[in-house]
Amino acid sequence: MPQNIYDQDDFFERYITLDRQVKGLIGAREWPQLRALLPDLNGLDILDLGCGFGWFSRFARENSAASVRAIDFSQNMLDRARVMTDDEKVTYERADLDELILPENQYDLVFSSLAFHYLVHLPNLIKEISKSLKPSGRLVFSIEHPIYTAPSNPAFLVDDERKKKIWPLDDYRKEGSRTTKWFVDGVQKQHRTIGSYINIVLSSGLQLTDFIEWLPTEEELKVYPASEDDGIRPKFLLVGAMKC
Amino acid sequence: MPQNIYDQDDFFERYITLDRQVKGLIGAREWPQLRALLPDLNGLDILDLGCGFGWFSRFARENSAASVRAIDFSQNMLDRARVMTDDEKVTYERADLDELILPENQYDLVFSSLAFHYLVHLPNLIKEISKSLKPSGRLVFSIEHPIYTAPSNPAFLVDDERKKKIWPLDDYRKEGSRTTKWFVDGVQKQHRTIGSYINIVLSSGLQLTDFIEWLPTEEELKVYPASEDDGIRPKFLLVGAMKC
Numbered sequence: 001m002p003q004n005i006y007d008q009d010d011f012f013e014r015y016i017t018l019d020r021q022v023k024g025l026i027g028a029r030e031w032p033q034l035r036a037l038l039p040d041l042n043g044l045d046i047l048d049l050g051c052g053f054g055w056f057s058r059f060a061r062e063n064s065a066a067s068v069r070a071i072d073f074s075q076n077m078l079d080r081a082r083v084m085t086d087d088e089k090v091t092y093e094r095a096d097l098d099e100l101i102l103p104e105n106q107y108d109l110v111f112s113s114l115a116f117h118y119l120v121h122l123p124n125l126i127k128e129i130s131k132s133l134k135p136s137g138r139l140v141f142s143i144e145h146p147i148y149t150a151p152s153n154p155a156f157l158v159d160d161e162r163k164k165k166i167w168p169l170d171d172y173r174k175e176g177s178r179t180t181k182w183f184v185d186g187v188q189k190q191h192r193t194i195g196s197y198i199n200i201v202l203s204s205g206l207q208l209t210d211f212i213e214w215l216p217t218e219e220e221l222k223v224y225p226a227s228e229d230d231g232i233r234p235k236f237l238l239v240g241a242m243k244c
Numbered sequence: 245m246p247q248n249i250y251d252q253d254d255f256f257e258r259y260i261t262l263d264r265q266v267k268g269l270i271g272a273r274e275w276p277q278l279r280a281l282l283p284d285l286n287g288l289d290i291l292d293l294g295c296g297f298g299w300f301s302r303f304a305r306e307n308s309a310a311s312v313r314a315i316d317f318s319q320n321m322l323d324r325a326r327v328m329t330d331d332e333k334v335t336y337e338r339a340d341l342d343e344l345i346l347p348e349n350q351y352d353l354v355f356s357s358l359a360f361h362y363l364v365h366l367p368n369l370i371k372e373i374s375k376s377l378k379p380s381g382r383l384v385f386s387i388e389h390p391i392y393t394a395p396s397n398p399a400f401l402v403d404d405e406r407k408k409k410i411w412p413l414d415d416y417r418k419e420g421s422r423t424t425k426w427f428v429d430g431v432q433k434q435h436r437t438i439g440s441y442i443n444i445v446l447s448s449g450l451q452l453t454d455f456i457e458w459l460p461t462e463e464e465l466k467v468y469p470a471s472e473d474d475g476i477r478p479k480f481l482l483v484g485a486m487k488c
Contacts, residue, residue, distance in 0.1 A: 147391065147413065147416065151410075152406075152408070153403070153406060157403060157410070159397070159401060159412055159414070162396075162397060162414075164396070164412075164414045165414065166395075166401070166410075166412035166413060166414045167412075167413040167414070167416075168403055168408075168410035168411075168412070169391065169410060169411040169413060169476060169477050170403070170406075170408045170409065170410045170411070170476055171475065171476060172391065172411075172459070172475070172476060172477050172478060173459040173460065173474075173475035173476075173478070174475070193457055193459070193478075194438060194455075194457060195455055195456055195457040195459075198452070198455040199455065202452070202453070202454075202455075207451060207452075208442070208446070208451075208452045209446070210446075211438075211439055211442040211443065211446075212439055213437055213438060213439035215416070215417040215437070215439075216417065230417075231415065231416070231417035231418065232413060232414055232415060232416060232417070233413050233416050234416060234417070234437075
């Protein structure tokens, strides 16, 4: 069972002030690129894993999805999601994604935003997802990029000699827990190599269709000078796959 | 046209002392994993890009390949290759991979070991390769890993506070030339992001089948303590793809 940081009040109170919670999908800078990986949602049966406040579930229904089954592990999230989207075609459900069993041949699209890097048993979940997809069904997900999760101390250092900010990779190979500070101390994530993510997908009967390292464009660097950090090392990875 | 460092004598004299040149394929630590990506070579028509001394071409013929067309940009390499393997089914040829035009529907396997990260026009070459493959034909290649090529100063630093060796990523996003010291000063490579490599493959009508970040196993760490460095950051990336 992964850590349920989202039900820890001191974390949650700060988390909900993030643009992506206040403004929804358009508050997430990676959203335009993630959206571009989605098929036309019209008439699709969708599973949303780690749905949070349900911003994506709502977007899916606004884009004529037939149904959305939305799952999260956080009661805080689900309470808010149910208030924000009251739609009989959206069902909210509490479950631990690390233990999830899914029905066969049920969904056209499985979507997950920034949830998989918390999971200990991701290979099992991806197998369940593959099983649950209809033929040619899609999996679209985002995660924290393995380069971002790898360091034991994920904070920029300065190379004194060159006066350059550097991202200190010190143990990329070693998969498993990383404990970081994010609003509060002790937030736990699971680091996996890029190879592991890709091979979990390929070995589950899925074909890789998209692989986007979220990196700022020249335009974005001008508009958001702070995004320079995200060019030093990629923060997010967006992946698309299709059931063979 | 990429730099032709292999025809620079001061470089070449040192390069040929590497285990992988002296002992051939078994002198390359990544070879077992690269070999595992290959199909059965029996009866295959093969193109070997950046063939060096022709160790792979020879291996392919020893494993009953029907023919091998082997290409390199270095005259030094080709002179040695022709002496080492005199086989009428192996043809050695000098060409710039950045400008290569290939015939359609000709090869069962295109192989390349540690050459593509020198190329400026890799997207064009991969399109040519895809065109030249027969249906279900394979592309198997190794490159220096993008995490390895990214830093402007690709040398380990020490995080003084934590007393840990770190690999200093400082501009992963920025693709293009990197000038490094490898035996001699001024060796030029081309850095591309992982996303770029994968998308070059996927957008050329190829399906990704294998993606191996060459990282030492626990066993190897015991046998070669120096391989700890390769766990801090991956040095090589091995990729398999199939013509759709």
